[in-house]
Amino acid sequence: MASDFRLKEQLPELTNQIVQSYTDVGSINHLGHCPLPKYEDVISAIEDLKEIIYPGYRRREKLHLGNVTYHVGDLVDRLDDVLTTQIARALQHETRVTTKTEPCGEEQVDFEAKGQAMTLEFLRRIPDLRSVLATDVQAAFDGDPACQNKDEVIFCYPGLEAVTVHRLAHELYKIDVPFIPRMMAEWAHKQTGIDIHPGAEIGHHFFIDHGTGVVIGETCKIGNHVKLYQGVTLGALSFPTDSDGKLVRNVKRHPTLEDRVIIYASATVLGGKTVIGHDAVVGSSVWLTKSVAPHTTVTIESPKLRMQAELPEDLDAAANYQI
Amino acid sequence: MASDFRLKEQLPELTNQIVQSYTDVGSINHLGHCPLPKYEDVISAIEDLKEIIYPGYRRREKLHLGNVTYHVGDLVDRLDDVLTTQIARALQHETRVTTKTEPCGEEQVDFEAKGQAMTLEFLRRIPDLRSVLATDVQAAFDGDPACQNKDEVIFCYPGLEAVTVHRLAHELYKIDVPFIPRMMAEWAHKQTGIDIHPGAEIGHHFFIDHGTGVVIGETCKIGNHVKLYQGVTLGALSFPTDSDGKLVRNVKRHPTLEDRVIIYASATVLGGKTVIGHDAVVGSSVWLTKSVAPHTTVTIESPKLRMQAELPEDLDAAANYQI
Amino acid sequence: MASDFRLKEQLPELTNQIVQSYTDVGSINHLGHCPLPKYEDVISAIEDLKEIIYPGYRRREKLHLGNVTYHVGDLVDRLDDVLTTQIARALQHETRVTTKTEPCGEEQVDFEAKGQAMTLEFLRRIPDLRSVLATDVQAAFDGDPACQNKDEVIFCYPGLEAVTVHRLAHELYKIDVPFIPRMMAEWAHKQTGIDIHPGAEIGHHFFIDHGTGVVIGETCKIGNHVKLYQGVTLGALSFPTDSDGKLVRNVKRHPTLEDRVIIYASATVLGGKTVIGHDAVVGSSVWLTKSVAPHTTVTIESPKLRMQAELPEDLDAAANYQI
Numbered sequence: 016m017a018s019d020f021r022l023k024e025q026l027p028e029l030t031n032q033i034v035q036s037y038t039d040v041g042s043i044n045h046l047g048h049c050p051l052p053k054y055e056d057v058i059s060a061i062e063d064l065k066e067i068i069y070p071g072y073r074r075r076e077k078l079h080l081g082n083v084t085y086h087v088g089d090l091v092d093r094l095d096d097v098l099t100t101q102i103a104r105a106l107q108h109e110t111r112v113t114t115k116t117e118p119c120g121e122e123q124v125d126f127e128a129k130g131q132a133m134t135l136e137f138l139r140r141i142p143d144l145r146s147v148l149a150t151d152v153q154a155a156f157d158g159d160p161a162c163q164n165k166d167e168v169i170f171c172y173p174g175l176e177a178v179t180v181h182r183l184a185h186e187l188y189k190i191d192v193p194f195i196p197r198m199m200a201e202w203a204h205k206q207t208g209i210d211i212h213p214g215a216e217i218g219h220h221f222f223i224d225h226g227t228g229v230v231i232g233e234t235c236k237i238g239n240h241v242k243l244y245q246g247v248t249l250g251a252l253s254f255p256t257d258s259d260g261k262l263v264r265n266v267k268r269h270p271t272l273e274d275r276v277i278i279y280a281s282a283t284v285l286g287g288k289t290v291i292g293h294d295a296v297v298g299s300s301v302w303l304t305k306s307v308a309p310h311t312t313v314t315i316e317s318p319k320l321r322m323q324a325e326l327p328e329d330l331d332a333a334a335n336y337q338i
Numbered sequence: 339m340a341s342d343f344r345l346k347e348q349l350p351e352l353t354n355q356i357v358q359s360y361t362d363v364g365s366i367n368h369l370g371h372c373p374l375p376k377y378e379d380v381i382s383a384i385e386d387l388k389e390i391i392y393p394g395y396r397r398r399e400k401l402h403l404g405n406v407t408y409h410v411g412d413l414v415d416r417l418d419d420v421l422t423t424q425i426a427r428a429l430q431h432e433t434r435v436t437t438k439t440e441p442c443g444e445e446q447v448d449f450e451a452k453g454q455a456m457t458l459e460f461l462r463r464i465p466d467l468r469s470v471l472a473t474d475v476q477a478a479f480d481g482d483p484a485c486q487n488k489d490e491v492i493f494c495y496p497g498l499e500a501v502t503v504h505r506l507a508h509e510l511y512k513i514d515v516p517f518i519p520r521m522m523a524e525w526a527h528k529q530t531g532i533d534i535h536p537g538a539e540i541g542h543h544f545f546i547d548h549g550t551g552v553v554i555g556e557t558c559k560i561g562n563h564v565k566l567y568q569g570v571t572l573g574a575l576s577f578p579t580d581s582d583g584k585l586v587r588n589v590k591r592h593p594t595l596e597d598r599v600i601i602y603a604s605a606t607v608l609g610g611k612t613v614i615g616h617d618a619v620v621g622s623s624v625w626l627t628k629s630v631a632p633h634t635t636v637t638i639e640s641p642k643l644r645m646q647a648e649l650p651e652d653l654d655a656a657a658n659y660q661i
Numbered sequence: 662m663a664s665d666f667r668l669k670e671q672l673p674e675l676t677n678q679i680v681q682s683y684t685d686v687g688s689i690n691h692l693g694h695c696p697l698p699k700y701e702d703v704i705s706a707i708e709d710l711k712e713i714i715y716p717g718y719r720r721r722e723k724l725h726l727g728n729v730t731y732h733v734g735d736l737v738d739r740l741d742d743v744l745t746t747q748i749a750r751a752l753q754h755e756t757r758v759t760t761k762t763e764p765c766g767e768e769q770v771d772f773e774a775k776g777q778a779m780t781l782e783f784l785r786r787i788p789d790l791r792s793v794l795a796t797d798v799q800a801a802f803d804g805d806p807a808c809q810n811k812d813e814v815i816f817c818y819p820g821l822e823a824v825t826v827h828r829l830a831h832e833l834y835k836i837d838v839p840f841i842p843r844m845m846a847e848w849a850h851k852q853t854g855i856d857i858h859p860g861a862e863i864g865h866h867f868f869i870d871h872g873t874g875v876v877i878g879e880t881c882k883i884g885n886h887v888k889l890y891q892g893v894t895l896g897a898l899s900f901p902t903d904s905d906g907k908l909v910r911n912v913k914r915h916p917t918l919e920d921r922v923i924i925y926a927s928a929t930v931l932g933g934k935t936v937i938g939h940d941a942v943v944g945s946s947v948w949l950t951k952s953v954a955p956h957t958t959v960t961i962e963s964p965k966l967r968m969q970a971e972l973p974e975d976l977d978a979a980a981n982y983q984i
Contacts (some may be wrong), residue, residue, distance in 0.1 A: 022777055033788055034733055037726070043714070050722050051812060071369055071374070079370060091352060095346065112812075142362075149365050163516065208550070227527070246571075280573065321636070322634055324631075489691070489754065494844050548876045623948050
């Protein structure tokens with residue numbers, strides 16, 4: 016070890032400069048006694064919820080109807096504690112942000128109670144969620160010729176992973192749990208490359224194949240039996256601003272897809288007033304900002320392509336498409 | 339802790355409703371005595387295989403020809419056990435799915451024996467795999483001006499990560515190991531954003547740069563010295579269905595790329611009959627469903643673009659391209 | 662366990678064949694006494710740096726100005742040791758690669774000393790980095806109507822994650838630390854799907870929304886208040902080669918974006934001479950290889966689309982856009 020210990024003596028001063036910056040640039044540090052939701056706990060809750068929804072796949076082996084109640088009961092009990100605390104923290108955080116106060120101490124009690132009520136309301140929805148997710152698994156199997164069996168879908172399809180987390184986050188979103196649904200959605204985004212805002216409403220038998228790069232905006236409405244491929248964007252066409260030029264939040268900015276719509280790879284559909292009618296098909300790489308009638312197939316006119324034989328002097332030209 | 343313990347009393351009933359749903363919605367839970375392949379063990383096998391293929395990089399330091407045999411011998415012995423068990427489980431699962439029986443107990447012995455034979459067959463291929471992967475590392479270094487040295491490629495290029503896992507998964511696929519190759523491929527997809535089906539046949543000196551969003555379908559045939567960039571899709575043009583309208587699996591649905599083909603970012607090439615001839619170049623964002631002759635360069639005609647000076651009243655128009 | 666122990670006896674021979682390949686194919690194993698940078702340590706350094714930059718979010722709770730100095734001082738002390746060692750290893754590696762020698766033993770001392778000096782130089786920049794990152798957080802909040810508060814950005818926006826790691830890697834790149842900046846950048850790429858080369862120069866108030874598939878090349882220059890969306894490529898148009906046909910490294914190959922430029926989803930901008938003027942807007946899916954004047958809005962002419970009512974006999978046609 017050749018490090019010079021006199022240089023080490025610079026560290027305290029260096030540390031003080033960093034700590035000073037917590038006062039000078041206070042907007043990106045959280046110093047204070049009101050705890051934020053804990054990322055690790057929110058993620059562990061997702062993992063426990065997946066074990067409850069798809070028992071016998073990823074974690075505990077040799078489960079059967081004779082022992083599964085103990086396993087699930089234990090997970091439910093733990094989830095009740097973890098989610099109660101994390102939702103309470105999220106509610107407290109929301110109050111702090113909206114009221115610009117530090118609501119710690121007494122009021123905290125109410126946050127805990129409200130958090131527990133929301134947690135139970137959420138956990139009660141799991142059986143129904145399982146029914147819908149079973150249709151998503153079926154849709155993946157029916158829609159992918161490379162799929163050998165449904166266990167493959169549950170084990171390793173990123174589309175199902177993203178939709179599973181989305182359906183959980185969306186239930187929390189519907190009962191007005193702040194913050195945590197977004198944490199869950201971004202965790203799924205990181206796992207799968209599929210970015211679904213917790214606000215999006217999605218029907219049953221939903222399948223995203225491959226999925227990397229898919230973006231589904233907050234105010235999308237998606238019907239039943241809809242199928243999306245990698246790189247599809249369901250986005251906003253413009254952001255209305257108020258008289259002060261501030262973005263208006265919570266208006267419908269993203270499209271509506273009716274039942275049995277299929278949207279192929281890298282297609283882009285924009286706008287809150289854009290409606291893709293039932294049984295319509297949007298082809299690969301199509302760019303759409305207008306509505307499409309039911310039973311319509313939309314494709315790009317085979318685009319004009321320049322074909323050139325590659326002569327020696329064209330070798331450079333060839334390089335001209337390098338990224 | 340403000341949670342109300344009377345609310346806690348609702349948990350057992352809530353648990354029972356969830357457990358009831360395992361009977362009502364039985365298609366997405368695995369309850370029974372036949373274990374499935376274990377995801378964690380399959381992943382740990384990939385990590386061990388990478389340590390054997392690229393020793394001295396990620397895990398164990400100070401390896402040299404004097405001690406590496408002990409290190410690798412230990413890894414090989416462990417891999418033999420882990421893969422034998424996991425392949426046996428995958429074979430058992432396949433039998434269960436195809437015969438709709440619960441083949442546990444006696445027959446299991448045969449699965450283990452077959453699993454061990456397949457494992458040895460697979461491990462024997464590692465030296466040849468190393469030879470091919472060395473050409474992939476060379477191709478990455480030769481093809482990326484930002485690359486300083488080959489160790490960089492082995493340490494952190496997602497393209498090499500995806501191709502390494504693919505070549506391993508493809509060997510298992512070729513000796514008819516079910517299920518596990520897909521688990522491996524989707525793990526690599528999660529790590530890199532590159533989705534290569536284990537069935538795809540890929541020649542030597544293969545390089546994927548950046549890689550996020552690349553999709554390579556099950557029946558692709560890719561020659562030697564081929565280079566792909568981020569967002570390239572090598573996909574299917576249509577899915578043939580049988581007389582009952584069920585998808586026909588295992589027909590060539592994806593394109594063929596001959597030697598020295600280069601496909602730039604976000605290009606889409608579709609169809610099992612589509613052949614991109616040797617030394618052809620497909621430009622960025624091209625959309626192709628037909629074959630291309632050798633030595634041809636295909637590019638989009640510089641697309642018509644609307645340019646408008648942004649006058650005050652156009653500021654809203656500007657917003658019209660917002661996603 | 663049905664495995665046949667006589668088969669086990671094949672493992673030593675199999676191991677020897679693998680070890681033999683380390684001599685036959687020596688380019689992808691690192692056997693020898695000069696250690697490479699350690700991936701896990703570089704990643705743990707990133708995590709410690711994020712804890713210093715955004716204290717109170719992810720890791721330690723209940724930090725306040727009374728105790729944060731101890732927490733940060735401890736992290737800084739550890740970082741000083743870890744980075745000193747890893748930078749020394751990277752410098753040693755660079756010498757080995759460029760001089761084709763094995764510079765171990767004596768010289769190592771100098772690498773350690775130089776590594777420590779670079780580490781201190783780097784740590785000294787953290788307060789300034791916090792000021793810039795605070796503008797990035799603000800830009801994300803101002804630019805995303807779905808964003809409820811700035812803590813959401815710090816907790817879970819992949820765009821901020823990628824930019825945070827980029828700004829750290831870029832500082833190391835500027836003081837000529839080899840290798841480690843690329844390791845950091847590819848780690849962020851894996852986390853977020855956003856691939857920013859450490860060499861890219863990026864101004865303040867930078868925001869990448871959604872982000873999956875974004876690629877920003879080594880020689881990009883990006884001004885202040887710039888906004889990018891998912892799938893945007895800022896790439897090279899061609900790679901100049903020297904008289905031997907070898908790629909010329911370190912020339913400007915990637916575009917320049919001036920202040921307040923917005924580039925929407927899946928747009929591609931290529932070339933080292935391409936300049937997007939200040940306040941210009943590049944629409945979704947635009948493909949650009951030429952410069953654009955300030956205050957210009959560039960969009961694709963609504964592309965010609967084929968719309969067809971889906972009659973029974975067209976159902977196959979519909980399938981024709983399947984990926």
